[in-house]
Amino acid sequence: MFEAILAMLGLGAACGSILGIASRVFYVYEDPRIAEVESLLSGANCGGCGYTGCSAAAAAAVSGSAPPSVCVVAGFETAMEVGQLLGVDVGSAEPRLSFNECDGGHRAADKYYYIGVNSCKALTAMYGGKRECSIGCLGQGDCVKACSFDAIHMGPDGYPVVDGNKCVGCGACETACPKDILHVQTTSDRLLHFNRDIDALSPCAQTCPAEIDIARYITQIREGDYEGAVQTIRERNPLLLTCGRVCPHPCESYCRRGIEEDPVSINQLKRFVADLEMNSGRRYPIKCAPNTGKRIAVIGGGPAGLSCAFFLRRLGHDVTIFEMMPKLGGMVRYGIPEYRLPKETLQWEIDGILNLGIECITNVKLGEDFDIQSLADARFDAIFLGVGAWKDYSLRVDGEDLKGCFTGIDFLSRFATHQQGDGGTDIPIGRRCAVIGGGNTAIDCVRTLIRLGAEEVSIIYRRTRNEMPANEVEIVAAEEEGVKFAFLAAPVQVIGDENGHVKQLEYLKMELGEPDASGRRRPVPIEGSETLVDIDMLVTAIGQGPDVSFRDKEKDLEALNITRWNTIDADNEETLQSSIPYIFSAGDAFTGASLVIEAIGGGRRAARSIHQYLSGDEIKPVDHSLYKRHIPESLFEQVDGLQNSERAKMPELPVAERIKTFEEVDLVLSEETARKESKRCLNCCRLCYNQDAA
Amino acid sequence: MDEYIVLIVSCIFVNNILLAQFLGNCPFFGTSKKMETAVGMSMAVIFVLVLAGVITWVVYNFMLVPLNLTYLRTIAFILVIASLVQFVEMFLKKSIPALYAGLGIFLPLITTNCAVFGACVINIDKEYSFMKALVASFSFAVGFGLALILFAGLRERILLARVPGPLQDTSIALVAAGIISLTFFAFRGMV
Numbered sequence: 001m002f003e004a005i006l007a008m009l010g011l012g013a014a015c016g017s018i019l020g021i022a023s024r025v026f027y028v029y030e031d032p033r034i035a036e037v038e039s040l041l042s043g044a045n046c047g048g049c050g051y052t053g054c055s056a057a058a059a060a061a062v063s064g065s066a067p068p069s070v071c072v073v074a075g076f077e078t079a080m081e082v083g084q085l086l087g088v089d090v091g092s093a094e095p096r097l098s099f100n101e102c103d104g105g106h107r108a109a110d111k112y113y114y115i116g117v118n119s120c121k122a123l124t125a126m127y128g129g130k131r132e133c134s135i136g137c138l139g140q141g142d143c144v145k146a147c148s149f150d151a152i153h154m155g156p157d158g159y160p161v162v163d164g165n166k167c168v169g170c171g172a173c174e175t176a177c178p179k180d181i182l183h184v185q186t187t188s189d190r191l192l193h194f195n196r197d198i199d200a201l202s203p204c205a206q207t208c209p210a211e212i213d214i215a216r217y218i219t220q221i222r223e224g225d226y227e228g229a230v231q232t233i234r235e236r237n238p239l240l241l242t243c244g245r246v247c248p249h250p251c252e253s254y255c256r257r258g259i260e261e262d263p264v265s266i267n268q269l270k271r272f273v274a275d276l277e278m279n280s281g282r283r284y285p286i287k288c289a290p291n292t293g294k295r296i297a298v299i300g301g302g303p304a305g306l307s308c309a310f311f312l313r314r315l316g317h318d319v320t321i322f323e324m325m326p327k328l329g330g331m332v333r334y335g336i337p338e339y340r341l342p343k344e345t346l347q348w349e350i351d352g353i354l355n356l357g358i359e360c361i362t363n364v365k366l367g368e369d370f371d372i373q374s375l376a377d378a379r380f381d382a383i384f385l386g387v388g389a390w391k392d393y394s395l396r397v398d399g400e401d402l403k404g405c406f407t408g409i410d411f412l413s414r415f416a417t418h419q420q421g422d423g424g425t426d427i428p429i430g431r432r433c434a435v436i437g438g439g440n441t442a443i444d445c446v447r448t449l450i451r452l453g454a455e456e457v458s459i460i461y462r463r464t465r466n467e468m469p470a471n472e473v474e475i476v477a478a479e480e481e482g483v484k485f486a487f488l489a490a491p492v493q494v495i496g497d498e499n500g501h502v503k504q505l506e507y508l509k510m511e512l513g514e515p516d517a518s519g520r521r522r523p524v525p526i527e528g529s530e531t532l533v534d535i536d537m538l539v540t541a542i543g544q545g546p547d548v549s550f551r552d553k554e555k556d557l558e559a560l561n562i563t564r565w566n567t568i569d570a571d572n573e574e575t576l577q578s579s580i581p582y583i584f585s586a587g588d589a590f591t592g593a594s595l596v597i598e599a600i601g602g603g604r605r606a607a608r609s610i611h612q613y614l615s616g617d618e619i620k621p622v623d624h625s626l627y628k629r630h631i632p633e634s635l636f637e638q639v640d641g642l643q644n645s646e647r648a649k650m651p652e653l654p655v656a657e658r659i660k661t662f663e664e665v666d667l668v669l670s671e672e673t674a675r676k677e678s679k680r681c682l683n684c685c686r687l688c689y690n691q692d693a694a
Numbered sequence: 695m696d697e698y699i700v701l702i703v704s705c706i707f708v709n710n711i712l713l714a715q716f717l718g719n720c721p722f723f724g725t726s727k728k729m730e731t732a733v734g735m736s737m738a739v740i741f742v743l744v745l746a747g748v749i750t751w752v753v754y755n756f757m758l759v760p761l762n763l764t765y766l767r768t769i770a771f772i773l774v775i776a777s778l779v780q781f782v783e784m785f786l787k788k789s790i791p792a793l794y795a796g797l798g799i800f801l802p803l804i805t806t807n808c809a810v811f812g813a814c815v816i817n818i819d820k821e822y823s824f825m826k827a828l829v830a831s832f833s834f835a836v837g838f839g840l841a842l843i844l845f846a847g848l849r850e851r852i853l854l855a856r857v858p859g860p861l862q863d864t865s866i867a868l869v870a871a872g873i874i875s876l877t878f879f880a881f882r883g884m885v
Contacts, residue, residue, distance in 0.1 A: 003761060004765075007770075008769065011757070015773055015774065019781060019784075026787065027788070117855055119853070
C-alpha cells in the first residue's frame with residue numbers, strides 16, 4: 001500500500017516536473033489579452049464563428065483578424081466588452097444579417113424534372129441545378145438545415161425566408177448555399193455593394209446609374225411597406241425627393257413591361273414614397289456605422305458631394321462639406337428651377353442628410369477661400385472633389401457679350417440665388433427672348449423666362465427635335481407652355497444697337513448630314529441662308545464644363561491630371577481615384593455635365609474607394625463589375641403572359657395656371673394610384689418575372 | 695519479419711480498434727461529419743498513440759513490474775497519457791508551429807480518447823516486446839485513421855441521402871457504423 005502511494009506520487013512528481021520544465025523550455029510568448037478575451041466569450045466551442053474553438057477565436061480577435069463581435073453566440077454586450085478590452089471601436093460590431101437575393105423560387109422555369117435527394121448541393125452537381133436561371137435559388141433548403149438558430153425557413157414560394165430577429169449572422173447558410181444567393185452582410189457591406197454580373201438583378205436595376213434595387217422597393221410599395229421602400233432606396237440614393245422629381249429615369253427604358261406596352265412609372269413610385277415620408281412629419285431612421293474617427297473633406301455640396309458625404313457618414317466617417325454657394329444642393333438647387341423642384345422640398349431632403357452629423361461650410365470657394373494644402377493642414381484624411389460643371393461653354397460668335405446676353409447656368413443660378421433671397425440683383429427680362437441650345441438647361445431657361453413674363457420665348461437649336469438631348473417630357477411641357485422652336489438654325493452673330501444692347505440674332509439654316517461620333521446626324525450649313533430675328537434678350541445654353549481654375553492657383557495641384565474636356569482624370573472610372581492618391585472625384589466634375597442620378601451613383605462609388613483608402617486596403621474596382629453594362633440574358637425581345645394595363649398618369653398643374661407662377665408643375669400620385677401602379681411591376685429578376693394573372 | 699506483417703495486418707484490419715474493439719467511439723462520431731476534421735483527427739491520433747504506446751510500455755516494464763505494482767496500470771497510464779499530450783502540445787507549439795496549427799483543437803481532445811488508452815493496455819496484455827509495442831501502436835492508430843476517414847466519406851454521402859426523420863444524423867451513423875463493423879468481421883479468418 002505504502003509502496004503504491006509512493007510510486008504514484010513519484011510518477012506524478014516526475015510528470016509534473018517534466019511539464020514544468022517543458023513549459024519553461026518551450027515557452028512561447030502569448031498575448032495575455034487572448035486569455036482575457038477568451039474568458040469573455042461563451043466558451044461553447046461551437047465553431048459558429050468559423051474558428052476552431054473559443055481560444056482560436058480569441059486569438060483572432062486580439063490579432064485583429066476578427067472583429068470584437070466574432071462570437072456569434074454571445075451577443076452585442078460581449079462584443080462591447082471585448083472591444084473595450086482591446087481598445088478598439090466596436091465599429092465592426094455592426095450586426096451581420098443574412099439576406100436572400102433570389103425571390104424567384106418556384107416562379108423560375110425548370111430545365112428538367114428532379115426527384116433526387118433534397119439537397120441543393122446534390123442538385124447543383126447535375127448541370128448546375130434544375131433552374132434555367134444560372135444563379136437562382138434551388139429551393140431544397142440546404143441553408144435551412146445549416147442554420148443552427150432556426151432563423152431560416154423555406155417560404156411558400158420556394159425560396160428561403162430569413163427571420164432577422166433570430167439570425168445571428170454566423171454565415172453557416174452562406175457557406176451551405178452552393179448558389180451564392182445568401183449573403184451575410186452588415187449594413188455597411190450593403191452600402192458598399194455594386195452591381196455584379198453574378199447578382200440577381202432586374203433589367204431596370206442594372207440600368208439605374210445609382211443601382212437602386214427597383215424591383216425590391218416596388219414590391220415593398222405593393223405590400224404597403226412604405227418605410228421599407230424608402231430604406232431600400234436610401235441604400236443607394238440619398239436624394240429620393242429630388243430624383244423622384246427630376247430624374248429622366250433611364251430605368252424605365254429597360255422596363256420589361258415596356259417591351260410590350262407602357263413601362264411601369266418607376267420614378268413616380270419613388271416620388272410617391274419619398275413625398276409620403278416628407279408629409280408624414282417623421283423622418284425614417286437612417287442607420288450609421290459607429291465612428292471610425294477618419295475625416296473627409298467633400299468639396300462641392302451638389303448631388304455627387306451630398307451622396308458621397310451621406311454614404312461616408314453612414315460608414316462611420318466624419319465628413320465636412322465645403323460649398324461655394326450660400327446653400328447646399330449645387331446644380332440641383334441653382335440649375336433646376338423652382339417649378340420642377342421646390343426649394344423647400346430640397347432643403348428638407350438636405351437637412352435629413354446633414355442630420356446624420358455632417359458638417360457644412362458654405363460660401364467658400366476652392367482656390368479662393370481655401371485650398372488643398374489648408375485641408376491637409378486641417379488633418380483631413382481624404383478629399384472628395386465634386387465641384388460640378390458650372391462653366392458655360394461660349395458660343396464663339398461676335399457680339400455674345402452685348403448687354404442682354406446671358407449664359408445658361410449663370411442665368412439660372414443668378415436668378416435662383418436672388419429668388420431664394422440670398423442676395424444678387426434682379427435680372428431685367430426682355431420681351432422677345434431667344435435661348436440657344438437643345439439640352440435641359442435650355443429648356444429650364446425658356447420655361448423660367450415664360451414664368452418671368454417674357455412675351456415671346458423661342459429655342460434656337462442647330463439640329464431637329466429628334467436630336468434634342470433634353471428629356472422628352474420637358475420638351476413637351478415647354479411646347480405646351482407656348483415656347484417657339486427654331487430647328488436647324490446655327491447662330492453666326494449677335495447684333496447690338498447703338499447702346500450696346502442686343503437687338504438681333506443672325507443664324508444660318510442647316511440640313512442634317514452624316515452621323516457624328518455621338519450617333520446624331522451632323523448639321524451642315526446651307527449656303528446663303530442667313531436669317532435675322534429681332535430679340536432683346538439672349539441666353540446661350542449650349543453646354544457646360546467644370547471650372548478647374550483652382551488648379552492653377554496651387555502649386556501642389558499640378559500633379560492633378562485633367563482631361564482635355566477639363567474634367568478631372570482618374571486611372572479607373574470605377575475607382576474614381578485621381579492622380580493624387582488622396583483625392584477622389586465624381587459627378588459632373590468627373591463625367592462632364594450629366595444626370596443627377598449619375599452623380600449620385602458616382603458619389604457612392606467614390607465613397608467606396610475612399611472607405612477602402614481609409615481602411616488601408618487596396619483600391620480596386622468591383623469584381624465581376626456590371627458598370628455601364630447589362631447582363632445579356634436578362635434583356636428580352638418579347639415578354640409573354642402580360643395583360644394590357646394603363647400606366648399611371650402623372651397629375652400636373654394646368655398650363656394656364658402654371659405659366660404664371662413658379663408652383664411645382666408635376667404632382668404626386670395618390671396612394672391608390674401608386675398601389676395600382678406598383679402592381680404593374682413584374683418584379684423581374686434575370687430571367688423570371690411575375691406574369692399577370694389572366 | 696513475417697511476425698511483424700501479421701501484427702500490422704491484424705492491428706489495422708482484424709482487430710481494428712474502432713470497428714472490432716469498439717474503442718474511441720466518441721471521436722469516431724464526433725469528428726466524422728467532415729472529411730477535413732476526420733483527417734486532422736487521424737493525424738493527431740497517429741502522432742500521440744505512437745508516443746503513448748512507447749512510453750506506457752516503458753513505464754509498465756521498468757517501473758510497475760519491478761515494483762510489483764501492475765494493478766496501478768490504469769491510473770498510471772491515464773496520468774502518463776494526459777501529461778504526454780500536454781507535453782506534446784507545448785513542444786509542437788514552440789518547435790513545429792505549423793503542425794500545431796494543423797492539428798489545432800484535436801490534440802487536447804485526445805487526452806480523453808479511449809482508443810489511445812485501449813491500445814496501450816492491449817500492448818501490455820499481449821506481452822509485446824518494445825519493437826512490437828511500437829509497431830502495434832502505430833498500426834492501431836493507422837487502423838483508427840482508416841476507419842474514421844472511411845466513415846467520414848460515408849457520412850458526407852449519407853447527408854445527401856433521403857433518411858427517414860427519426861433515423862437522421864447520429865442514428866443513421868450508428869447503423870452505418872454497425873454495418874461497416876460487420877464487414878470488418880470478414881477479416882477475421884485472415885490471421
